[in-house]
Amino acid sequence: MLKLMNRLLRTISMLEYFINHSWEWSTNNTEMLLSELSPEDQRVFNFDVRQLNWLEYIENYVLGVKKYLLKEDLAGIPKAKQHLKRLRNIHYLFNTALFLIIWRLLIARSQIARNIWFFIVNFCYKFISYFRASSTLKV
Structure with missing residues (x-):
């Protein structure tokens, strides 16, 4: 933890x-x-920042800060991305489970919510059944 804190303080300084x-x-x-340049000069001296891919630019900027300013190794980035992806999936799973629990409690207490739920499930079942039936028919 001390090593991490020292890195953080060094970065902040x-x-x-x-x-x-x-x-x-x-x-x-x-x-x-x-606006004063001719189309040929605009092509040769392309400095219109509106054409930049800003996501790629910011990603390269952050990688440059990490490598050249902070002198950190970039080898751990794929592992960190994988870890973030796993955390994001856990977040989505948690939110989905929370939604389903709240929805289940709402269905148990409300007839209107129960009717809406049965309508949605019935509609999805008919939709899937229609596509199964239509995919088996060949012309």
């Missing part, structure tokens, strides 16, 4: 300047320059 300060950015001059 490296990023402290960026955490505690704010900047305002203006893109007016860049947009004006882009």
